[in-house]
Amino acid sequence: MVKNKQSIGVFDSGYGGLTVFKSIARKLPQYNYIYLGDNARTPYGDHSFETIYQYTLECVEWLFAQGCPLVILACNTASAKALRSIQQNILPFKYPDRRVLGVIRPTAEIVGNYTHKKSVGVMGTRGTVNSESYLMEINKFFPEIKVAQQSCPMWVPLIENDEHRNPGADYFVKKYLDELLAKDDEIDCIVLACTHYPLLVPKIKEMLPPDINLLAQDDIVADSLALYLENHPEIESRISKEGHQQFFTSGDPRVFDINASTFFDNEVVSSRVDLIHH
Structure with a gap:
């Protein structure tokens, strides 16, 4: 053969x-x-x-x-x-x-292993957030989990222009994290619902409370x-x-x-x- x-x-x-x-x-x-x-x-x-x-x-x-x-x-x-x-x-x-x-289903399938308080934040592009795909998929596997979403329109341009490591990016990383965490103070797990975002993980971790799990899709x-x-x-x-x-x-x-x-x-x-x- x-x-x-x-x-x-x-x-x-x-x-x-x-x-x-x-x-x-x-x-x-x-x-x-x-x-x-x-x-x-x-x-x-x-x-x-x-x-x-x-x-x-x-x-x-x-x-x-x-x-x-x-x-x-x-x-x-x-x-x-x-x-x-x-x-x-x-x-x-x-x-x-x-x-x-x-990439959505594999992420939704495991999210329940990373939240004790049953409260998850999803950060993505406007298109992904507006599609509510993560809400639906997470709900399928873990109906008891509450999901708050945050669109981060500036993150992809920062990464694609190779500005994501620079101090200028800090403002937009902090801005969207603060906006998400203000929606639900129980959030103990954040899903990065965009394949660009793993490049921001070091910056996000610096700004996140240590008791919040961060899930990147890679x-x-x-x-x-x-x-x-x-x-x-x-x-x-x-x-x-x-x-x-x-x-x-x-x-x-x-x-x-x-x-x-x-x-x-x-x-x-x-x-x-x-x-x-x-």
């Missing part, structure tokens, strides 16, 4: 998904991976539900065409607004042997994927194990490579892809 060259696909509208990919590749280095950033059309959060669904589906189908039996939507906006429709309306009919997973999603592959040998056995990593962007590869290294902690060399006409 000819050995298939099949990879795990990791997709994000921009760079944030690289924090998730970095953790996945660290935990599961043996697999082949293809990362796709739809940088030409980012940010997704500003678009309508239909547009986000269309863009996400185009990216997923591109990764399927590259031979990925499994695609991770390492994007909260895409996970909130497109994942369920793709899982229910596209896969069973068009790609019955492929799987698409998101390691959560990596752990969840490891478990998924263990439980689904029919998918796992199809993925090549040569440790190859490929990067693609719908934007300018030179710009992507410079910015991507901030998120991936390693040199990244990408190729450009035209998603519209694949």
